[in-house]
Amino acid sequence: MGAFVDGRRFQRFVIAVIVVNAVALGCETSPALVRSYGGLLDVLDSAALVIFVAELAARLYAHRWEFFRDPWNCFDLVVVGISLLPAAGALSVVRSLRILRVLRLVSMVPSMRRVVTALVRSxxxxxxxxxxxxxxxxxxxxxxxxxxxxxxxxxxxxxxxxxxxxxxxxxxxxxxxxxxxxxxxxxxxxxxxxxxxxxxxxxxxxxxxxxxxxxxxxxxxxxxxxxxxxxxxxxxxxxxxxxxxxxxxxx
Structure with missing residues (x-):
């Protein structure tokens, strides 16, 4: 399981899902696109969230407690956890925070990860x-x-x-x-x-x-x-x- 979730193909698939989800969230800012394709955008958003949860569950199962020793894993867990909060009532602002999922690209792309690590160290x-x-x-x-x-x-x-x-x-x-x-x-x-x-x-x-x-x-x-x-x-x-x-x- 560990070799699968850490493999390049799986990582590329997750990156592709993140990019598609980012485009869908951007399309939701257009009233015209929401009127025409609102249902499709909701389906894409829900499907991306399910994939993210399944991916984190697989990584947690594969690495057990070692999962929490990596700060980037904790970052991914927080970002996806925010998306799972109910977006209604007093927490309606949480819906706008779904775009934070795009930040998962930082943890998935090694070059971006190195840049952020360097910024933190500075x-x-x-x-x-x-x-x-x-x-x-x-x-x-x-x-x-x-x-x-x-x-x-x-x-x-x-x-x-x-x-x-x-x-x-x-x-x-x-x-x-x-x-x-x-x-x-x-x-x-x-x-x-x-x-x-x-x-x-x-x-x-x-x-x-x-x-x-x-x-x-x-x-x-x-x-x-x-x-x-x-x-x-x-x-x-x-x-x-x-x-x-x-x-x-x-x-």
Whole structure:
């Protein structure tokens, strides 16, 4: 049973079901398609749910308690479990959560799984950078209020609005228009914006990307090391078998 549920053909079949179910759920957002093919879409949705439940039951039967040691199995179990909740009354919002089944592609496709694993491993570094970014926003907000509050611009009339404005600048959204508006009354306002962009956008945001890329490179190298170890074990076993075959038979 374990070889069957972990086999490539079965995995590909489940992936195909996930894709078909995702398309069907997308079609349900169109009133015209629901009027014409509502019954068929409901059948496809129910059939996909039955297949998912049967697949999880087969994997649980094949792996027993080892099933729960894999975080991806637990993820699949939660996603499918949400779909089994009654979608009526106070839980009617659960019906919209059926689209979460599409996320099972992440656990079924190894390349996607590696990317998500790398993102999870980069969380500590991202949290540190987030704290540094918040500190930079706070310091920049206090400086910006002292510099531009006298201009009468409502975007700098308080700490909250100023922090929101600086966050908008960090994303690169409309900072040049804001800068030129302030330069009408304060010609040297461009100095603050250029320095803040150099530190906040070109440095901080690129550090976020660097942390994620470093985590992905580490994940790929670990995968390659694991594959190399498995290959070395296989080669060693082949050499042992070959040596046993070459030994002369006793008596």
């Amino acid at each position: 969380i500590p570094g991202l949290l540190s950078l987030t704290g540094l970014l918040l500190l930079m926003l706070y310091v920049g907000g206090v400086v910006a209020i002292n510099l531009f509050r006298s201009s009468g611009d409502p975007r700098f009339d308080g700490l909250g609005s100023t922090l929101l404005t600086l966050f908008q600048i960090t994303t690169g959204d409309g900072w040049s228009d804001l800068m030129r508006d302030l330069m009408g009354t304060q010609p040297l306002a461009w100095i603050f914006f250029v320095v803040y962009l150099l530190v906040g956008t070109f440095t901080m945001l690129n550090l976020f990307i660097a942390v994620v890329c470093s985590a992905m490179e580490s994940e790929v190298s670990q995968q390659e090391s694991s594959d190399a170890a498995v290959l070395a074990e296989v080669r060693a076993l082949r050499e042992e078998v070959r040596a046993l075959r070459l030994q002369p038979a006793d008596g």
